[in-house]
Amino acid sequence: MPKPVLRVVTANRLADGRVVFLAGAGWTRAIGAASLLSDPQAEAAALARAEADAAADRVVDVYAVEVVREAAEIVPVRLRERIRLTGPTAGNSVAPSAPRAS
Amino acid sequence: MYRYDEFDRAFVAERVAQFRDQVARRLAGEISEEQFKPLRLQNGVYLQLHSYMLRIAIPYGTLSSRQMRALAGIGRRFDKGYGHFTTRQNLQYHWPALVDVPDILAALAEVEMHCIQTSGNCIRNVTADHFAGVAADEICDPRPYAEILRQWSSLHPEFLFLPRKFKVAVTGAPSDRAALRFHDIGYEVKRDASGALGFAVFVGGGMGRTPMIARKLRDFLPEADLLAYTEAILRVYNLHGRRDNKYKARLKILVHEAGPEAIREEIEAEFAAIREGVLRLPDEEVRRIAAYFAPPAYARRPARSAAFEAALAADPAFARWAKNNVAPHKVAGHAIATISLKPVGGVPGDATADQMETVADLAERYSFGEIRVSHEQNLVLPHVARDDLPALHRALADAGLATANAGLATDIVACPGLDYCTLANARSIPIAQRIAGRLADAARQQAVGPLKIRISGCINACGHHHAGHIGILGVDRKGEEFYQITLGGSGAEDAAIGEIVGRGFSGEEVVGAVEAIVDTYVAKRAGPSESFLAAYRRLGPAPFKEALYGAA
Structure with missing residues (x-):
């Protein structure tokens, strides 16, 4: 059985560009806390809420992302979105003594 | 080195203040993203996968210790403690917050740097031979001309909304270390028979989805005509360059579609009309700018040490x-x-x-x-x-900076790729890391000799794959990363666009494929002095195809 494909709505935060996901109470950095959308109506409603937040200048670049459940994790289907979620895969200078929390 | 004069200082300070106000208004919701995006791009601010990205111009690739320290300080304070040097001699920070960008720009302005015209459809940072002023084979330091072009092109009102971006490079030596022939305009400083300085003019080169080698429009343009001729080229491009299709909007397409002869005629006609006007470079002004690039006070030393x-x-x-x-x-x-x-x-x-x-x-x-x-x-x-x-x-x-591989197989150029970039279809950096790991043995690298491997994560070709002896282009094939290999490209004076060798490879396979190409070159070359390009041009693609795909 292929895993059912769900969707989450994502964006980048306006002030710092960080990747966020739409949750019940607003936007979250943790995909595990995001609202999982299983049908087109829920997705349309979530996108409408997200676009309203974009119009209110909280986030930019709103869109829906396909995800699947793997064990307890929510994992994006596309590599691009997995990299957006977990950061560059390239190692080294991307993980130095970071002085700033992201 | 060049130092800002009062005009440079005033316009950079003005831009920082403007952008600080624009960011404040954006964050307060007074302007929309649609209105703000062109403003942020004009100040070098992109939105990437994980964060904003800020691109800083390093004019003709020259900077001082003081400037480098400021870049380090910004990286530590506003980024994750590093910066990324690019194929356009720029520096990119990959993790700045938008709210911090005005402060970063102010810190840059303190050391005479900025991000103006590092994005958008304008004349971008002018690049130059990184050995300018010191190369043993140099005719003349090209940087004074790059600086004159920088001053003329900065905030030039006629050329801030071109059909597409516009890239100029300048070299001063017969060896092309700046990929001159892959730029919209390439100027090679030279002397004519009388010893007078001037330029060979190359026009209409570029990489991207439609790579083109620039055409030589002039064998010798007198020094005094540099700006008038550049303005003539820009005017012809601004008038005729396509604005209906961004993929056909670069000067290279215009030169290709109209034909170099027709373009040359138009440029020469425009040039004839403006040549004796205000853009004629006074000799004393050229010498004044050149004085900033005067050689340092070298001690007299014997040739042998x-x-x-x-x-x-x-x-x-x-x-x-x-x-x-x-x-x-x-x-x-x-x-x-x-x-x-x-x-x-x-x-x-x-x-x-x-x-x-x-x-x-x-x-x-x-x-x-x-x-x-x-x-x-x-x-x-x-x-x-x-x-x-x-x-x-x-x-x-x-400091971990003594890697002895300049020009060798592991000195791989790679764009940020899908690890950072919204345009990318595939990752570049991990491929570069794995190829370098495979070819790392020092004796083997030395035996292979000079070799340029170039990797781009999408067709926009920031990793210069078209100009790689071995070029690798990442594509998305049904959701999987997939890599096409090209052979025989060169960004040097023997410029060539690499040719696709055959069907592409998965991310797993591509490292072995590159190794097979390297081994084939070493096995088939006439001797260690026959370069990869010379061997490829002599042998053609057949032995490489056979090594990759078996006998036909």
């Missing part, structure tokens, strides 16, 4: 570094040292803030406080006494 030769004999690691990373200098007793930003397993072009500060210190101690950024994503100390090379090498080794 006993300290250098003793270190060569005593230390194999130094000898390897000296062979690959040290180039001949025009002044006796001196050398040009390349600092590789390609440690095996590292990210091509990345430097940590600590490394940037080390380079700034070493430049102060050994290179008159001057540093260059190469379009091959390395740094260069241009004025090192040969006597000082062993001490410089030890200090670089202590």
